[in-house]
Amino acid sequence: QGYNLVREGVNKWRIPKLGKMRVDAVVYVNDALKSLLYEDQSLRQLVNAATLPGVVEPVIGMPDIHEGFGLPIGGVMAIDKHGVISAGAVGYDINCGVRLLRTDLEARDLSKEILYKLIERIEHYVPTGIGKKGKHKGITRRIFDDVVHNGVEAVIRAGFGSREELDYIEEGGRLAGADISAVSKEAQERGEEQLGTLGGGNHFIEIQRVDRILDKKLAEAFGLFEGQIAVMIHTGSRGFGHQIATDYTKILWEAAKKYGIDVPEKGLAAAPIDSKEGKSYYRAMAAAVNFAFSNRQIIMYDVVKAFEDVLKKPAESMGFKLVYDVAHNIAKWERHGGRDLLVHRKGATRALPAGHNQNPTSYMQTGHPALIPGSMGTGSYVVVGTDELAESFFSVNHGAGRRLSRTKAKSITKQEFEKAMGDVIYNAGSYKDIVDESPLAYKDVEEVVSVLVKRGATIPVARLVPLAVVKG
Numbered sequence: 001q002g003y004n005l006v007r008e009g010v011n012k013w014r015i016p017k018l019g020k021m022r023v024d025a026v027v028y029v030n031d032a033l034k035s036l037l038y039e040d041q042s043l044r045q046l047v048n049a050a051t052l053p054g055v056v057e058p059v060i061g062m063p064d065i066h067e068g069f070g071l072p073i074g075g076v077m078a079i080d081k082h083g084v085i086s087a088g089a090v091g092y093d094i095n096c097g098v099r100l101l102r103t104d105l106e107a108r109d110l111s112k113e114i115l116y117k118l119i120e121r122i123e124h125y126v127p128t129g130i131g132k133k134g135k136h137k138g139i140t141r142r143i144f145d146d147v148v149h150n151g152v153e154a155v156i157r158a159g160f161g162s163r164e165e166l167d168y169i170e171e172g173g174r175l176a177g178a179d180i181s182a183v184s185k186e187a188q189e190r191g192e193e194q195l196g197t198l199g200g201g202n203h204f205i206e207i208q209r210v211d212r213i214l215d216k217k218l219a220e221a222f223g224l225f226e227g228q229i230a231v232m233i234h235t236g237s238r239g240f241g242h243q244i245a246t247d248y249t250k251i252l253w254e255a256a257k258k259y260g261i262d263v264p265e266k267g268l269a270a271a272p273i274d275s276k277e278g279k280s281y282y283r284a285m286a287a288a289v290n291f292a293f294s295n296r297q298i299i300m301y302d303v304v305k306a307f308e309d310v311l312k313k314p315a316e317s318m319g320f321k322l323v324y325d326v327a328h329n330i331a332k333w334e335r336h337g338g339r340d341l342l343v344h345r346k347g348a349t350r351a352l353p354a355g356h357n358q359n360p361t362s363y364m365q366t367g368h369p370a371l372i373p374g375s376m377g378t379g380s381y382v383v384v385g386t387d388e389l390a391e392s393f394f395s396v397n398h399g400a401g402r403r404l405s406r407t408k409a410k411s412i413t414k415q416e417f418e419k420a421m422g423d424v425i426y427n428a429g430s431y432k433d434i435v436d437e438s439p440l441a442y443k444d445v446e447e448v449v450s451v452l453v454k455r456g457a458t459i460p461v462a463r464l465v466p467l468a469v470v471k472g
């Protein structure tokens with residue numbers, strides 16, 4: 001992987017186009033993170049993406065970049081309307097994303113004992129682990145069609161939350177253009193049962209304490225203060241999105257051959273945006289996007305119920321409010337530099353600056369909060385984008401990013417794991433069940449977040465630390 005990385009200002013590197021590349025690639029990393037680029041295939045994957053038809057300058061690697069299927073995780077690829085759409089550039093967990101809830105509760109008021117009760121109660125309401133069925137499946141089966149076409153509005157109509165919350169979700173909780181007829185029966189069956197479930201692995205519900213306010217004005221606008229209890233929810237479209245991604249990776253691979261598109265690897269299987277297959281994937285993907293926003297909405301509702309049960313207070317008196325919900329695996333139409341582009345973000349989060357007209361009204365003056373989870377033992381961040389982000393299609397990193405593969409992380413010892421977790425409470429019976437999610441398996445979130453901060457591309461607003469985590 002002897003790519004020629006040319007330094008271009010602070011924490012920015014360019015791979016000038018060569019071979020079949022149609023555009024340059026750009027990576028945002030500092031010197032320490034740059035050395036990790038040579039340990040996996042992420043640069044090659046970025047270079048491959050830069051060869052696809054319609055790709056717009058540049059293809060981007062975020063500070064948390066690591067190898068994925070097709071496009072690297074932490075990759076952003078914008079395509080013009082004459083180009084292609086790729087399922088692998090969205091990812092298997094379509095609209096995996098993060099949602100943050102604020103409260104009026106203070107961490108000092110929640111004892112260890114209460115935290116234990118809270119995660120127990122959260123697990124009582126929210127099924128965790130791979131392949132679990134939702135507890136609301138009676139309702140969710142009935143409204144399933146409405147959910148996939150109309151998104152969060154549909155679950156709110158069914159009683160999960162209130163309409164004001166729509167303004168606090170990317171896209172208002174609904175990506176237009178969804179069509180269930182583009183989705184296989186198999187995917188539909190998996191989806192109907194799994195709405196309202198967390199899933200396995202890296203997905204989590206975390207009770208956090210706001211550890212530090214880094215921008216007073218913005219924190220105030222987001223309802224955040226030091227010492228406060230917040231809840232972060234990370235999950236996506238479960239088996240529904242996974243099945244859609246699996247189905248369409250095959251369909252788009254065949255389509256690429258049919259339309260004579262030179263696809264460098266299976267993970268980048270792609271078809272023209274306006275082809276039958278391309279349109280069909282978009283419709284199915286949008287269905288999964290709507291499913292995932294709705295999934296996080298139902299889980300939020302259940303989490304609030306758990307707090308009500310344990311603390312024996314109504315939600316209103318605890319000040320629960322949705323701060324924001326962001327997608328980090330998605331492709332959607334956005335306007336950039338006067339052009340309509342299909343922006344594929346895979347392990348990347350949109351972050352619109354203050355005044356950008358696509359902000360929700362509630363955050364027009366500030367820019368919307370972008371949520372960056374770190375790990376269950378370190379920290380997570382709320383940041384806001386600045387105008388500097390225009391060159392990345394207003395995208396930031398979606399996390400700290402993996403440093404060790406799941407297999408490699410299995411060799412972390414019990415002592416190392418416990419030291420990294422400190423006082424944080426977790427739901428797993430044995431450390432072995434979640435050692436591959438150890439904080440040591442991820443890059444240093446402080447360093448990763450600082451990459452764009454130092455470029456003046458993001459403003460850090462708050463640092464949150466975990467108190468108790470429910471892992472999938």
Ligand code: 5GP
Pocket residue numbers: 064073096202204206232328347373374375376377379380398399400401402437442466469471
């Ligand atoms: P992904 O969507 O790529 O699986 O994960 C997004 C990011 O979440 C990871 O890059 C990692 O930094 C972060 N993360 C993973 N597990 C946890 C967790 O349990 N708690 C928090 N706060 N962050 C996590």
Ligand code: MN
Pocket residue numbers: 093096097203235236
């Ligand atoms: Mn996911």
Ligand code: MN
Pocket residue numbers: 096097234328
């Ligand atoms: Mn995710």
